[in-house]
Amino acid sequence: MIETKSLGIVETQYARPPGELELESGEKLGPLTLAYETYGSLNADRTNAILVFHALSGDAHAAGYHEGDDSPGWWDGMIGPGKAFDTDKYFVICSNVIGGCKGSTGPSSENPQTGRPYGLDFPIITIKDMVNAQKKLVDSLGIDKLLSVAGGSMGGMQALQWAVSYPSRVLSAIPIATTARHSPQQIAFNEVGRQAIMADPNWNNGDYYGGTPPTRGLSVARMVGHITYMSDASMGEKFGRRFKDRLENEKFEPDFEVEGYLQYRGDNFVKRFDANSYLYITKALDYFDLHNGKGLNQVLKGVTARFLVMAFKSDWLYPAYQSLEIVKACKLAGVDATYCELNSQYGHDAFLLEIEEQSYLVKHFLNSVSENNGNGKHE
């Protein structure tokens, strides 16, 4: 057992790369703000940097504690001294995606053309656009080659896109619980969430900043999401058919614990997330198609990064077969790929919760990539 420690107090930083970001749509976005955090130290050769990516509702705060906060960043179990992404060895960077609402430029940011929040004037963005924004950040930090790019769910899509868009800048990729393109079922669940938001009169065609936001619609969207993040088995274990405590017996108030839990998660989410960001980011997920009209193996030709691909048996939102499609395409393209299917009950949430087994796999994979990169043998 290696002893792991917390990173302690960390702070979000803000980069303002010069110029505008040219988007896949042809539109331009700028000036650009990118919220990001870093953990560990960049070595003298600048060869130990790892970029990690957050999922739909995540942010730049991947690890450590913000001053005064009780809970750490969303991947704190994976990032820190002695952990999978070992900050004693690596320099870990995480930035909030564009389109988000956690410090990077998104629909709630000020539109320089009007001086008011963008709302629906914010341009449509894609996973590739998110990656291109991150590239500006990595450039501004003076990092030429990333030792690894890693993330789960939407984070995994960004890892895949990095390896394909910037093959000379990426030594390895760790896509977890993800896909090379959204299936109709994945699109359908997102569409229900979007419809719930847009059905809320407070959404007001995206123009609600300074007024009442569409909290009921966003809450329903989040509830749908939560069901898809868990497995039938994990819900069964967590809630069973237990009834919740009710003060009064109003019709159609939550009866079952699972109903109360979903409402609680939904109501909490609206305090920390912007409904328009939910629309833009889910659309980016749905548009994602690394195939780009070709065979995936064609797209992966020329990729030099080594891949560690992980999926979870009980994940029915991003089922293992989608990870296997990536691995198969890697093999056909001559890309070095290792595949691990982990035996978790947690469903899609497993990439956030199954720390021990993921840590073991990531740690050894990164050691091997790092050694091949001439960084000397660790441990």
Next chain:
Amino acid sequence: MIETKSLGIVETQYARPPGELELESGEKLGPLTLAYETYGSLNADRTNAILVFHALSGDAHAAGYHEGDDSPGWWDGMIGPGKAFDTDKYFVICSNVIGGCKGSTGPSSENPQTGRPYGLDFPIITIKDMVNAQKKLVDSLGIDKLLSVAGGSMGGMQALQWAVSYPSRVLSAIPIATTARHSPQQIAFNEVGRQAIMADPNWNNGDYYGGTPPTRGLSVARMVGHITYMSDASMGEKFGRRFKDRLENEKFEPDFEVEGYLQYRGDNFVKRFDANSYLYITKALDYFDLHNGKGLNQVLKGVTARFLVMAFKSDWLYPAYQSLEIVKACKLAGVDATYCELNSQYGHDAFLLEIEEQSYLVKHFLNSVSENNGNGKHE
């Protein structure tokens, strides 16, 4: 091959059983109207009656055509001359559940206390209450013993409840794609639908009759439902990632065919279904727990009906393991049960779509039940 024919034109009838229905909640419901249809003829011994049950959004119109309609009843492939439920031999009855909005007493019916639609003054109803209402109908038709009770999804729950509540009245039961109790995941999907309805300001706490109904909320609820009725594979086959034709390129209008399909199904549903009925019926589903605090095999002790239990491999809403729990409990209780898991791609919708294989199994099962009942050998 047996030649099958259509039933031709059929009509919905209305029964008004005397007295009130005592509900599980202790409340009373009445006067009661039950919409029902019958197909085929009751024999002189009154021994050839089969009761079939509809699912969440179904109605009494199970087979044949209503005057002027282009499409037949919801189980027309299964019910008719020469079909699985062969109306040359059997007298088939189907009634709309109480709480519904298709002719039987429900929240949109007139509350005799106020002269206005019930709305949320309609009492909470359960699957058992639905079955008790049907019992009044069967009694009024002068039928003592049912040759079979059969249905898919919520219809399967009613079949199970009949066999348990009225063991001396039921010779066989055919529960299809169903469960003896709703899992937390099943409850969760229903709760999202209810929240979507109740989030619609037009819902107005259930008091919208004569005004604008909560169509946007009900449409979102139906969209969630539709995703759960299909399988990942059937959605992939039906839609892929094809883009739909768009007249204009408004942001967050449907891009993908699957989005357009869901919206179409949602928008269509609100024309034919009442939002309050959706709330009451989904609650009845969620409350359903045949276990009743005991082992299911204890509950099935004393049941004399023979069971044909069917599930579909790609049905992830009512997964096969739930059918197997029923079969296992039957075996432990000494109840004669046959189990068939059918290899369909259609997901939960398979009980409506996989006609050929279901027909074969149902036909032979009913023949055998009928022979044992002294009705002589058929075919």
